[in-house]
Amino acid sequence: xxxxxxxxxxxxxxxxxxxxxxxxxxxxxxxxxxxxxxxxxxxxxxxxxxxxxxxxxxxxxxxxxxxxxxxxxxxxxxxxxxxxxxxxxxxxxxxxxxxxxxxxxxxxxxxxxxxxxxxxxxxxxxxxxxxxxxxxxxxxxxxxxxxxxxxxxxxxxxxxxxxxxxxxxxxxxxxxxxxxxxxxxxxxxxxxxxxxxxxxxxxxxxxxxxxxxxxxxxxxxxxxxxxxxxxxxxxxxxxxxxxxxxxxxxxxxxxxxxxxxxxxxxxxxxxxxxxxxxxxxxxxxxxxxxxxxxxxxxxxxxxxxxxxxxxxxxxxxxxxxxxxxxxxxxxxxxxxxxxxxxxxxxxxxxxxxxxxxxxxxxxxxxxxxxxxxxxxxxxxxxxxxxxxxxxxxxxxxxxxxxxxxxxxxxxxxxxxxxxxxxxxxxxxxxxxxxxxxxxxxxxxxxxxxxxxxxxxxxxxxxxxxxxxxxxxxxxxxxxxxxxxxxxxxxxxxxxxxx
Amino acid sequence: xxxxxxxxxxxxxxxxxxxxxxxxxxxxxxxxxxxxxxxxxxxxxxxxxxxxxxxxxxxxxxxxxxxxxxxxxxxxxxxxxxxxxxxxxxxxxxxxxxxxxxxxxxxxxxxxxxxxxxxxxxxxxxxxxxxxxxxxxxxxxxxxxxxxxxxxxxxxxxxxxxxxxxxxxxxxxxxxxxxxxxxxxxxxxxxxxxxxxxxxxxxxxxxxxxxxxxxxxxxxxxxxxxxxxxxxxxxxxxxxxxxxxxxxxxxxxxxxxxxxxxxxxxxxxxx
Numbered sequence: 092x093x094x095x096x097x098x099x100x101x102x103x104x105x106x107x108x109x110x111x112x113x114x115x116x117x118x119x120x121x122x123x124x125x126x127x128x129x130x131x132x133x134x135x136x137x138x139x140x141x142x143x144x145x146x147x148x149x150x151x152x153x154x155x156x157x158x159x160x161x162x163x164x165x166x167x168x169x170x171x172x173x174x175x176x177x178x179x180x181x182x183x184x185x186x187x188x189x190x191x192x193x194x195x196x197x198x199x200x201x202x203x204x205x206x207x208x209x210x211x212x213x214x215x216x217x218x219x220x221x222x223x224x225x226x227x228x229x230x231x232x233x234x235x236x237x238x239x240x241x242x243x244x245x246x247x248x249x250x251x252x253x254x255x256x257x258x259x260x261x262x263x264x265x266x267x268x269x270x271x272x273x274x275x276x277x278x279x280x281x282x283x284x285x286x287x288x289x290x291x292x293x294x295x296x297x298x299x300x301x302x303x304x305x306x307x308x309x310x311x312x313x314x315x316x317x318x319x320x321x322x323x324x325x326x327x328x329x330x331x332x333x334x335x336x337x338x339x340x341x342x343x344x345x346x347x348x349x350x351x352x353x354x355x356x357x358x359x360x361x362x363x364x365x366x367x368x369x370x371x372x373x374x375x376x377x378x379x380x381x382x383x384x385x386x387x388x389x390x391x392x393x394x395x396x397x398x399x400x401x402x403x404x405x406x407x408x409x410x411x412x413x414x415x416x417x418x419x420x421x422x423x424x425x426x427x428x429x430x431x432x433x434x435x436x437x438x439x440x441x442x443x444x445x446x447x448x449x450x451x452x453x454x455x456x457x458x459x460x461x462x463x464x465x466x467x468x469x470x471x472x473x474x475x476x477x478x479x480x481x482x483x484x485x486x487x488x489x490x491x492x493x494x495x496x497x498x499x500x501x502x503x504x505x506x507x508x509x510x511x512x513x514x515x516x517x518x519x520x521x522x523x524x525x526x527x528x529x530x531x532x533x534x535x536x537x538x539x540x541x542x543x544x545x546x547x548x549x550x551x552x553x554x555x556x557x558x559x560x561x562x563x564x565x566x567x568x569x570x571x572x573x574x575x576x577x578x579x580x581x582x583x584x585x586x587x588x589x
Numbered sequence: 590x591x592x593x594x595x596x597x598x599x600x601x602x603x604x605x606x607x608x609x610x611x612x613x614x615x616x617x618x619x620x621x622x623x624x625x626x627x628x629x630x631x632x633x634x635x636x637x638x639x640x641x642x643x644x645x646x647x648x649x650x651x652x653x654x655x656x657x658x659x660x661x662x663x664x665x666x667x668x669x670x671x672x673x674x675x676x677x678x679x680x681x682x683x684x685x686x687x688x689x690x691x692x693x694x695x696x697x698x699x700x701x702x703x704x705x706x707x708x709x710x711x712x713x714x715x716x717x718x719x720x721x722x723x724x725x726x727x728x729x730x731x732x733x734x735x736x737x738x739x740x741x742x743x744x745x746x747x748x749x750x751x752x753x754x755x756x757x758x759x760x761x762x763x764x765x766x767x768x769x770x771x772x773x774x775x776x777x778x779x780x781x782x783x784x785x786x787x788x789x790x791x792x793x794x795x796x797x798x799x800x801x802x803x804x805x806x807x808x809x810x811x812x813x814x815x816x817x818x819x820x821x822x823x824x825x826x827x828x829x830x831x832x833x834x835x836x837x838x839x840x841x842x843x844x845x846x847x848x849x850x851x852x853x854x855x856x857x858x859x860x
């Protein structure tokens with residue numbers, strides 16, 4: 092499903108005046124403006140750069156005005172040296188005296204969460220977006236309460252977003268779970284849902300994704316957006332069945348231009364926050380709903396699953412007739428997967444047939460054609476605490492001739508087959524407290540690359556520091572990953588968990 | 590002194606105390622053959638009762654004296670006594686791994702790898718874990734996977750090298766030395782209870798570099814149980830202490846070793 096993130100064929104944008112946004116974007120790069128706005132955020136950012144400079148030499152490409160001052164370096168080193176010790180002591184004290192925890196203890200409710208600061212910047216100028224790619228201070232609370240009849244879980248994030256200059260409350264989970272009988276589980280409410288065998292590639296997992304969070308460098312947790320749904324699971328001798336019903340369609344948090352610049356074929360150029368993608372949302376409760384099924388069983392530790400989905404393209408899959416807004420056309424998906432031990436590692440295969448109901452003939456240029464999607468993957472530990480995983484993924488447009496013939500002249504056409512390979516390398520060091528991970532998407536057909544390097548160090552049981560990047564490059568400006576080239580970013584995060 | 594070689598080797602020491610129990614009525618005068626010793630010690634260390642449960646607290650201390658803690662509830666159920674068994678580990682601390690579940694279906698026999706799963710609650714993700722090296726650190730501690738779930742008996746040859754008033758000392762030599770970091774290890778097995786009380790690992794140069802000791806033993810439901818053990822890595826200067834509480838045997842664990850319970854553990858695994 093990564094293939095459909097933000098990819099639409101004919102995005103029609105709300106453009107007030109082409110000249111206007113070009114002028115607006117120019118002011119973004121005006122050095123005097125930058126200096127005027129150099130505040131606390133920039134200070135944190137400087138720290139971020141200073142920290143990043145050694146592991147990522149290419150960060151020196153950042154302009155000299157943003158170089159990290161020596162004093163800041165010293166402060167950072169000092170802070171990093173002190174924090175683990177202070178953090179430990181604070182943690183002990185907090186657990187002993189924290190009034191919030193005491194309050195929830197009295198209610199017999201587990202209270203956990205974290206505080207996090209995350210800052211990042213684009214590594215090159217993007218005329219359509221701010222230099223800051225991410226700048227947020229976040230608090231997550233996680234409440235869990237067990238009763239005889241079931242469990243209650245509430246998890247939410249409150250964060251100040253320095254890029255969009257606003258405060259946000261994101262309720263990630265609020266659900267009831269019960270085991271009414273030996274053969275049935277039920278989970279009702281807001282929940283995060285995942286199934287399927289791909290690693291950051293999704294075929295039969297049609298639960299909402301947050302691609303924007305993924306690309307700007309939030310924790311991987313945020314790639315999964317929550318669903319407001321009921322999940323009923325039935326466990327039988329011959330197989331198990333999951334039924335997920337979502338009464339109101341939950342789309343992906345797709346790339347709309349809000350935070351990331353993207354390719355706009357109407358403009359024939361990359362576009363950004365001044366040219367946000369306008370969409371027609373589906374909000375008819377019980378009418379515009381989603382149903383997802385998974386039938387699965389484990390045969391000698393080989394996991395076999397069949398999937399069905401009846402809903403809508405999760406990211407915009409077409410345009411309305413007046414081409415004023417992107418839409419979410421009807422979509423049915425039927426698929427299967429198998430996962431298990433192969434040699435010394437784990438192998439997986441998954442396929443899915445995407446039945447684009449509103450354009451079954453494939454000749455409506457406004458609506459996505461039907462597709463076949465194929466995935467094969469293999470993961471193995473190749474040395475101690477060093478794991479490698481490879482995947483090969485193909486998207487095939489069905490009725491390609493009709494697609495080709497129906498496209499307006501001048502529009503860049505998608506290939507009939509989009510090939511995508513991924514490579515994940517993960518190395519654990521220092522008693523598994525330092526994790527170095529590199530995830531690379533490479534498409535030989537689009538000739539573009541997306542690299543996600545992440546280094547995460549657990550300074551203590553409570554404190555973790557993370558440095559990472561999202562690097563996009565390729566040959567042509569309109570291809571899937573390279574359209575995000577100007578969003579290439581690096582970030583630093585410090586998280587205190589409790 | 591009786592010396593016998595065997596294709597069966599003593600598995601790791603009683604790292605998980607709950608799997609250690611008394612062998613009642615061990616004969617004092619007769620010295621059994623080495624195969625009997627290792628088979629019995631293996632049962633005592635890892636297969637006592639039909640199932641078991643404990644809360645485990647690990648304290649990992651590095652050379653500089655900095656400590657990290659892990660706390661988890663572990664459930665174990667035997668498929669075959671002395672053979673395959675299943676483990677279910679529910680993490681409680683530290684908070685960044687809280688509610689993660691690690692499940693192992695252990696397969697005994699040469700060339701057979703365990704099946705392992707990991708559940709990440711924040712993503713609702715069930716992962717297959719590809720790790721096949723059982724000499725890898727368990728959750729960043731100085732214990733390795735084999736210490737936790739047992740080293741397959743047929744991976745080493747071994748011999749009884751000494752019999753004292755209280756202990757059998759067994760030397761174990763790997764059949765495939767290229768697959769492990771030690772050249773051999775010795776185990777001191779209590780003559781009465783068959784509890785492995787100390788293991789000494791020697792590196793390829795014959796130097797002692799790793800010691801696992803049982804520090805505290807209690808009797809729980811008539812089973813003699815190691816409730817505290819410590820591993821010391823003499824090369825890194827690190828050590829890990831493992832303490833067991835809330836130990837119970839034969840609690841009647843059902844078929845919890847499947848995806849249903851990975852996604853939502855049974856109540857007995859959560860408290």
